[in-house]
Amino acid sequence: MSATGVTPAPTVGRPRAFDMEKALQKALEVFWRKGYEGASLPDLCEAMGINKPSLYAAFGNKEQLFLKTIELYENRPCAFFYPALERITSYEVVQHMLCGAASANADPDNPPGCVIVQGALACSESATFVKEALIAKRRAGEVALCTRLEQAKAEGDLPANAEPAALARYILAVLQGMAVQATSGANCAELKQVAETVLAAWPGKRPELE
Amino acid sequence: MSATGVTPAPTVGRPRAFDMEKALQKALEVFWRKGYEGASLPDLCEAMGINKPSLYAAFGNKEQLFLKTIELYENRPCAFFYPALERITSYEVVQHMLCGAASANADPDNPPGCVIVQGALACSESATFVKEALIAKRRAGEVALCTRLEQAKAEGDLPANAEPAALARYILAVLQGMAVQATSGANCAELKQVAETVLAAWPGKRPELE
DNA sequence: AGGAATACCTACCAGTCGGTACATTACTGT
DNA sequence: ACAGTAATGTACCGACTGGTAGGTATTCCT
The missing domain is CATH 1.10.357.10 (Tetracycline Repressor, domain 2)
Structure with a gap:
């Protein structure tokens, strides 16, 4: 329930070129439609409009990304x-x-x-x-x-x-x-x-x- | 609803070394537990006690095998x-x-x-x-x-x-x-x-x- | 005994999976 | 201006996916 939620957001370095929340929303759609295992990383990346390294840097890995999308799901559609x-x-x-x-x-x-x-x-x-x-x-x-x-x-x-x-x-x-x-x-x-x-x-x- | 169900069963040639119905039952268990996509061919083969080529020769492919297990499911557990x-x-x-x-x-x-x-x-x-x-x-x-x-x-x-x-x-x-x-x-x-x-x-x- | 037919097993195929190394780019703080 | 930091894209990794080629073993029929 605090800032620990989705990465502290650094003040230095190259700024992130995509909106994490919007990307998460897109990832949710893919997981929703295809399930956790049915959603491939290329599927997710294409929907989110980012590349794999960006996904991993921002969300950890597929499993953690999924858990974050579920959190979003509970707060929005559900x-x-x-x-x-x-x-x-x-x-x-x-x-x-x-x-x-x-x-x-x-x-x-x-x-x-x-x-x-x-x-x-x-x-x-x-x-x-x-x-x-x-x-x-x-x-x-x-x-x-x-x-x-x-x-x-x-x-x-x-x-x-x-x-x-x-x-x-x-x-x-x-x-x-x-x-x-x-x-x-x-x-x-x-x-x-x-x-x-x-x-x-x-x-x-x-x-x-x- | 006829003999077309699970291969005509030939009269000549080397006889099949496994019981198709029992193998189907084992495949059903795997699909049941893991779902269609979550069940891999090695998973299925191990449970069925046969090798991939035998599986393909007997049941066609993964999709047809699945459909046959569903048929069995409807006639037995369901x-x-x-x-x-x-x-x-x-x-x-x-x-x-x-x-x-x-x-x-x-x-x-x-x-x-x-x-x-x-x-x-x-x-x-x-x-x-x-x-x-x-x-x-x-x-x-x-x-x-x-x-x-x-x-x-x-x-x-x-x-x-x-x-x-x-x-x-x-x-x-x-x-x-x-x-x-x-x-x-x-x-x-x-x-x-x-x-x-x-x-x-x-x-x-x-x-x-x- | 010898063909014909079928099943078996080993080894392999191209494609995809999740995940990452690395060089480059873009920004901040001094 | 320059070091430090972090995100980006390309190109790759080994493991695994469903599926098969091809040689061998076992049977029936004549």
Whole structure:
């Protein structure tokens, strides 16, 4: 959360000829579309508009570049997730997650799906670290939602027999399934229908009229 | 659906020294765990216990080998899906799909997840054909379920305002999400909880008592 | 016994992978 | 003006990718 993020930025020497953030954005697009292993260095360099040595000097290596793009992904295209937790009712929390995912996963301005799901779902041993980093990201989301649903249960928003852990896992499964659907060609309206189907059966209090 | 499946099997010449079906099973395991692109030919050969030229002579090339393993996958580990469509009520159809998926995706005797989901979700251009073949498989399942739910609606099993297409997409999303959860380490009991959550809210008639 | 047919293994192919050495260029501080 | 520092582009590295040529071994059919 500090300046350590993306290189200290030196005051002397030849200045960098490209915008790191924009380059990172381009790299994200490539990883998003092709996955960690499917994205080659020439692919990345071409999209980023730089050469390999510049990439390595600025971002370390392919693995570190990927992790930085994921950070960017969480702060931009996927920025709907954690803020959704702050809604007043569990219904609204889940509603914002599902609808946000529908919009983000099928946004025509971005590759389809979710890079945290499809970035390294099945891969060779050499990508194990990246794969497990993504697993940890997904799990972190599930844990955060679970905690929020426990709070909802304590508040009486969710019924006494509700199981926050199971509900959180269910919602994350739907979100991840929506990502798969998006990569298969589902559009935003179709994903919103999935969201609606989930919401129609949500056990928590409705915010609407009364 | 005929003998064209896996080479005509000649009557003359040196007999094949390995069991094609067993070799295919081993190849499936590798593709399942590493995905289409993450599985290298040495990986496959080692698991199958044969050399590259034997692999090519028997199965064509990597792409054709993959497609044959998918065929095997649908007939074996994933054999729960289409038969589930033949249950009497939509509830039972969905129940068998979800519970079958929970067992299959988290079977400790097999790699976690579903090869049709994780085999080629995001990949380089060279794997486009395989990726689209898997998309088609997923879509075929969705269409089949949709058709079955339309029948359920016509029978009065599902309410008149039910939308079979949306419900089918929703169930497929859950199934695919369960596969992602399994690759992330979820066990069978955890996946069954997801299945239960879906079933508790299913709009179709319950088979139980009455 | 001898051909014909097929599978097997070793060794190899061109192309691509992630990653880097090195010389050059562009800037800052004195 | 000049040293110090850092980014750039070219050209390369060994390892690995999917795929194959070609010689050898094992079988069936006559």
